[in-house]
Amino acid sequence: MVCESWKAELDTYLDGEVPGEDMRTFDAHVRSCPSCSADALTRVQVKRAIQAAGRRYTPSAAFRKRIQQKIVSKPRRSFGLGWTLVAAATVILVVGTLTSAYLGTRSGRDQVFSEIADLHVATLASSSPVDVISTDRHTVKPWFQGKIPFAFNLPELQNTEFSLLGGRMTYLDQTPGAHLIYDMRKHHISVFVFQERSLPAKLDHDSLSPKQQPFNLETWSQGGLRYFVVGDASSADIDGLAKLFKAAS
Amino acid sequence: MPYFEPLCNLACWLTHDRQEAEDLVQKTYAKALKCSFSFLPGTNFRAWIYRILRNAFPSLRTGLKATETPESILLQRSDEQLVRQILEQLPVAYREILLLCEVEEMSYQEISTTFAIPMSTVMSRLLRATKRYAGLAAPVCK
Secondary structure, X not given: OOHHHHHOOHHHHHOOOOOHHHHHHHHHHHHHOHHHHHHHHHHHHHHHHHHHHXXXXXXXXXXXHHHHHHHHOOOOOOHHHHHHHHHHHHHHHHHHHHHHHHHHHHHHHHHHHHHXXXXXXXHHHOOXXXXXXXXXXXXXXXXXXXXXXXXXXXXXXXXXXEEEEEEEEEEEXXXXXEEEXXXXXXXXXXXXXXXXXXXXXXXXXXXXXHHHOOOEEEEEEEOOEEEXXXXXXXXXXXXXXXXXXXXXX | OOOHHHHHHHHHHHHOOHHHHXXXXXXXXXXXXXXXXXXXXXXXXXXXXXXXXXXXXXXXXXXXXXXXXXXXXXXOOOHHHHHHXXXXXXXXXXXXXXXXXXXXXOOHHHHXXXXXXXXXXXXXXXHHHHHHHHHHHHHHOO
């Protein structure tokens, strides 16, 4: 596939708007093409910068109060019409608040999952994806001491098809965590570990929106830590690595 | 009040004037109450109320682009400030669609509903907005 034709759709891909089968083809291409990977990373960084800079204006409490008072004290032409307007306002506020709460929650969860996928892609596209290069968990685990405010166990991989490549420090919404990279039949799988209480959104496995995830992802909470296992390996392989971590913790 | 803060944020970006933005948001909620019958339950409330705000913003409705006088370019203090400057230099139509996509995280379908334009137009407008942003960013970031 010619890169130029993909680059024109890169933003659509990163927005998760490329339809089903094309998304998988696009994934495969981005992972195998250094040029498109680098462009994807750059675009992700630009999108994050716009998102951060765009949240600039917040309304004052006085303005909020003024609007609320206007809504409540809207003049009524007649008793019947007035109550109709109040009822309509109540319906809008209730529906809007429920929708807002749902979308706000979903948006927060989706943002976490989206950032996890971004961290995975960005790290693999990096020229130095790991800070500690080792296949030995007894080397990688102590490397994190003093760098992250928690400890976690790495699983024994003997007699499995997984191999540890190394690890690095990472951040999710300014929360420090551990990022481990595993290899599984030429697929790279990332394992992220964060403190559950520091994460920006409440997560559970049911909050995954499979059709919006370009990778297979498994997440769970254990011992006050939130684990994410993400990669383009099959969901069975992702699940397999997740089980090893769960057994080790 | 649903979406009060994001609506205020977008209104400020569109008008560049806090007072005008507050007027715009006030008009939006007043219109939303008045036209509550036009909201179909089960459809996208966010797109509906954003469309009301857009319709209430005169330069978008008439197709006129808000003329901007770029402020003198400041020395680089932070990436965020630079990004804001670049965003402010964008034509309103491009600024708006980038903010809805990147800040409000609207799907293309929601943007299509909010703007009442086809999905293909959403994608092409986003592409043009992105390219214009990149064009403005290149000399600033050197």
